[in-house]
Amino acid sequence: MRYKIRLSYDGSTFCGWQIQNNACTVQGELEKAMSILLGTPIQVTGAGRTDSEVNAINYIAHFEVPDEVSFEAAQLCYKLNAMLPHGITIHEVCKADPEFHARFDAREREYRYFIHFRKDPFCERYSYRMRYPLDIESMNRAAEFLLGEHDFSCFEKVGGNNSTSICTVTEASWSTYRPDHCRMMGFPCEDGDYIVFRIKANRFLRNMVRAIVGSLTEVGRGKKKPEWIKELIASSNRSAAGSSVPGKALFFTGAEY
Numbered sequence: 001m002r003y004k005i006r007l008s009y010d011g012s013t014f015c016g017w018q019i020q021n022n023a024c025t026v027q028g029e030l031e032k033a034m035s036i037l038l039g040t041p042i043q044v045t046g047a048g049r050t051d052s053e054v055n056a057i058n059y060i061a062h063f064e065v066p067d068e069v070s071f072e073a074a075q076l077c078y079k080l081n082a083m084l085p086h087g088i089t090i091h092e093v094c095k096a097d098p099e100f101h102a103r104f105d106a107r108e109r110e111y112r113y114f115i116h117f118r119k120d121p122f123c124e125r126y127s128y129r130m131r132y133p134l135d136i137e138s139m140n141r142a143a144e145f146l147l148g149e150h151d152f153s154c155f156e157k158v159g160g161n162n163s164t165s166i167c168t169v170t171e172a173s174w175s176t177y178r179p180d181h182c183r184m185m186g187f188p189c190e191d192g193d194y195i196v197f198r199i200k201a202n203r204f205l206r207n208m209v210r211a212i213v214g215s216l217t218e219v220g221r222g223k224k225k226p227e228w229i230k231e232l233i234a235s236s237n238r239s240a241a242g243s244s245v246p247g248k249a250l251f252f253t254g255a256e257y
Helices: 026-038 073-083 136-146 208-220 228-235
Strands: 002-009 044-046 055-064 088-095 108-116 148-151 166-176 194-201 250-256
Touching (some): 073 088, 136 194, 136 228
Antiparallel strands (some): 002 088
16 A cells, blocks of 8 residues: 655754665654554655755655555554654655655656845754845846756756756746744844745756755856856856855755646
8 A cells, every 4th residue: 555645854954865874864764763653664755855954845755555554644644743853744644546656756846945144043044144145136037047948967966876967947036035033023134135046847956956046146146147057057067057055945845746
């Protein structure tokens, strides 16, 4: 019997999603807890890999259990939340179609990257503080060159071992926002102190979003023209692109099936 899990996790204490030897990962913690609770070895397949410190909200995974293993999904959800580390929350466990695949059935995935400019103790853990201004209009013009089907090798971590570097990006844009502690509790801020990058694609390469954000901020600082992004993509040269930004400010925010 195949089941689907919907979960969220704070990536700050994990070395990414994918299970690794001698490292604490989300997949590893989930498989360990489920195997104990169900009394049989369980393998969990996720919607995609996230790097160390990267966070996820409404992440989808699936697992298979032998027919002779019976349990109530709601009870398993409750027990998992009691057993798993504080950084992982299980929202739902439910039966899935026998052919459902959390990774291969996902048509689109979405990520968001958060940046702030003013010193803010309530954002440091989940947002990247930039110490120089960024021109959002220029970055949005540059982001338009990401749209469509391209070979994104220039934003792929070396040694990613993907079968192909071709992805189709359907959305990519920057916008300003006001976090809840400013909006609801009066933390001092001005318009433009907080910005977020949103990108959707059918698939993502290892380190791709962080490299894209690092390159777009080069445009935002005025070091590069927006058209540079188009040239980068055509070059397929990772060393020509911008540096990767920290993973702590990146969130996997959903997958569409």
